[in-house]
Amino acid sequence: MAIDWSAPWLTYCREIGEPLAQQVVAGQSVREVLNATNLSPVRFVEQSDLPEGVAYEQFIFDSGSVPTRDNLHDFFNSLCWVHFPQTKRRLNVLQAEQIASAGIQAVRGPVRDALTLFDENAALLHAPDALWTALIARDWQSLFIDLRPLWAQAQLVLFGHALLEKLVSPRKAITAHVYRAQAATDSIAILDAWLAQDMNVQKLASKPFAPLPILGVPHWWAANQDPLFYVDPQVFRAPRFDVVPLAK
16 A cells, blocks of 8 residues: 655545554554544445445445445545545435435436545635636636645645545546535534535535646646646646536
């Protein structure tokens, strides 16, 4: 589990995550390590405990247990349960409600899609209006170069466990789905409580996300000090004509 805990996107979870990762490397299972902390509202169980034909989300809702494998994906998922327990609970409740109302379909509906996207790939951004406006417009020149000093006033926290997993091997194209946070705070617990309250079906169905190539964030990747880093249309793509402002 070769995780670079000095990476800026892991700052908020390093204190708890790094020693846990060391225990896993030493031979313990992710389940054993996380259950021993008693920091999560759920228990982590063998993947084989998930009955055949039962939805993963429904099993968590019914049992309070999370099927967990010994891999990076599930390690970061367990860390999200530790740091964002209220939000993870809220996501699971909304997922279970969608399953109860629509059942398990071959194609997920827009709300379940949004819930899954949030769980796997969301990042939370509190930033000055000018930065947010540039992000929505995909105006990369303004966002990362002209307004670069404003990033000192921004707070970006990565939530999605698949996103954190991908960043173990950083690639320029890795992109987060950004959800706007309404207040800056140094407390993850306060951010978690706010997010759990803010999240609802109507808002998620509106797809309240903006794409953000993570390694473009100032001071998060050494190569982006060169303005030419952003001259890459395969990563920093031009805006679509259907882009509309996201609700605050």
